Amino acid sequence: MKNPTGRNGTTERTSNDASPLASSTVTEAVLPGVVAPDGIQLRTRPARPAGPGQVVLAMEAAGISFAEQQMRRGKYYDQPPFPFVPGYDLVGRAVEVGEGVSGDLLGRRFAVLTKTGAWASHVLVDAGDLTEVPESVDSAGAETFVVNGITAWQMLHRLAKVRAGDTVLALGANGGVGSTLVQLARIAGVRVVGTASATHHDAVEALGATPVDYRAPDLNDRLRTLSPRGYDAVFDHVGGEGIVDSFRLLAPRGTLVSYGTASTRDVPGSSRAPVLKLFGRLMLWNALPNGKSAHFYNIWAGRRRADAFRTRLRADLTQVFALLAQGALTPQVAARIPLTRVGEAVRLAESGTVVGKVVLVPEDPA
Structure with missing residues (x-):
């Protein structure tokens, strides 16, 4: 299945050349519909060869993020129709390349943002979407910084422009x-106040933030006491009615960055209504003459300008991986669970009892 490099430096396909790293079958987790975690199905199918400009990655780590939790409920804003394979991001090793892709990529490790499809033993991706992962870092640790790292970096430095x-x-x-x-x-030299349940305060403090119990009845008073002039930026994944308090907590010329509607995850009804209501609020606040700004962060913004989007994403993720390789970042791997136990992994990720990210791996880490 491998494509060797020809004499002229381009890749050549041969029908009888097989890579020892490649697989003839793929194991993947499928969401058949709105189901409980145990209803996620495993299936094995024949592998599809890499087409022009494509690469097959053998998955070494794939994450479970809030997006997949919403997809399981049919609540993600633009998810595909059921059935489909979830999986927003992964780290894997290149085991096959298609026409027009350099054979030098084979055997190297890459991260990729997929949106769907990453919960599988082998994943077919476009070569242009790859970001190389330093060999000095662990695959599961690196995986926790793919969608999370891009999101956090871009919200901090591209939207809020923290100093x-x-x-x-x-x-x-x-x-x-x-x-x-x-x-x-x-x-970046920024002081952070972070909300979390009391159970996780030690972990949040160890990361360098001042923890506050989000269940406290006087939560907003406590938050104002910790920053009397307001906050230069508020990062809110909760949405719902609480987004109003987030905007009120801003300092003059502060920035609100909304990046989710977690509060409506289990609310029956349209998946679009809470998002559209949120957009309306943000637009209204931006029209107010008070110097504050409000944004909704969408990791896929600018995707239509593919080259610029890929360049920006790769540059930001490369900076995050560099910090990880230097030891400046500590991966928060809540658990490593094999793909064959995906239901268990999703239950744990949704339990609210863990710090960091639950990561799927090809086989039992033991």
């Missing part, structure tokens, strides 16, 4: 994005 000395508020500071955001903000 050393700023004070920011991170809701859900124990989560995958939250724990990454805390670390990146501290590296």
